[in-house]
Amino acid sequence: xxxxxxxxxxxxxxxxxxxxxxxxxxxxxxxxxxxxxxxxxxxxxxxxxxxxxxxxxxxxxxxxxxxxxxxxxxxxxxxxxxxxxxxxxxxxxxxxxxxxxxxxxxxxxxxxxxxx
Amino acid sequence: xxxxxxxxxxxxxxxxxxxxxxxxxxxxxxxxxxxxxxxxxxxxxxxxxxxxxxxxxxxxxxxxxxxxxxxxxxxxxxxxxxxxxxxxxxxxxxxxxxxxxxxxxxxxxxxxxx
Numbered sequence: 001x002x003x004x005x006x007x008x009x010x011x012x013x014x015x016x017x018x019x020x021x022x023x024x025x026x027x028x029x030x031x032x033x034x035x036x037x038x039x040x041x042x043x044x045x046x047x048x049x050x051x052x053x054x055x056x057x058x059x060x061x062x063x064x065x066x067x068x069x070x071x072x073x074x075x076x077x078x079x080x081x082x083x084x085x086x087x088x089x090x091x092x093x094x095x096x097x098x099x100x101x102x103x104x105x106x107x108x109x110x111x112x113x114x115x116x
Numbered sequence: 117x118x119x120x121x122x123x124x125x126x127x128x129x130x131x132x133x134x135x136x137x138x139x140x141x142x143x144x145x146x147x148x149x150x151x152x153x154x155x156x157x158x159x160x161x162x163x164x165x166x167x168x169x170x171x172x173x174x175x176x177x178x179x180x181x182x183x184x185x186x187x188x189x190x191x192x193x194x195x196x197x198x199x200x201x202x203x204x205x206x207x208x209x210x211x212x213x214x215x216x217x218x219x220x221x222x223x224x225x226x227x228x229x230x
Contacts, residue, residue, distance in 0.1 A: 004158070035218055037221075042223060043205060043223045043224045043226070044221055044222065044223040044224070045159070045207065045209075045219075045221035046221075047218045047219070047220070050217075050218050091158050091159075093158070098172065099171070099172065100166070100171070101147065101164050101166065101171065101172060102211075102217070103161055103164075103172075104149075104151075104159070104161065104219065105161075106158025106159050106160070107158050108156065108157050108158050109156075109157070109158050
């Protein structure tokens with residue numbers, strides 16, 4: 001069963017618009033971690049945020065904010081006042097403990113195009 | 117330290133040839149992972165090393181794939197008798213020995229099998 005679903009394949013916005021990337025996850029564990037990564041055209045996955053399953057407080061970092069709702073198994077990511085440099089593929093990931101390591105399950109990604 | 121380094125960045129090979137990729141993790145990270153990313157998809161787990169021990173392998177890792185991490189430093193991923201379906205981005209990541217810490221990924225090796 002797919003553990004992380006990113007239903008939006010591609011989103012296009014004009015610079016300065018706000019945009020929200022959706023992420024829905026599935027797990028039977030009570031303890032787990034959620035992540036967002038950014039993948040620019042260079043290919044490297046850049047860590048953005050980590051959130052544990054016991055902390056449902058929303059987080060804001062500059063123009064980025066994250067909304068974690070356990071009741072709906074969602075961990076959405078909002079970029080405020082988008083910029084061209086935000087153009088990339090964004091991945092949501094779920095980390096589960098498997099034996100003694102953390103196995104990541106990634107969604108299929110959302111490609112964000114920010115046009116000037 | 118400049119992060120996780122992967123070589124080569126790109127590899128084009130003919131079907132049936134063997135290829136080997138290298139990953140140099142962040143020096144103080146004792147955990148190392150290999151993931152595969154096909155076009156339009158998120159990365160999928162292949163294998164995990166803690167120091168030099170390979171502790172977990174995915175079913176995606178067929179008999180043609182082998183990974184090593186001698187001395188617990190760099191790691192190599194070898195694919196024997198490559199097939200067109202092996203074309204993908206192969207990503208290496210490392211992390212410290214801290215529970216649920218995020219990975220640091222390398223830039224990947226893009227393999228094209230023709």
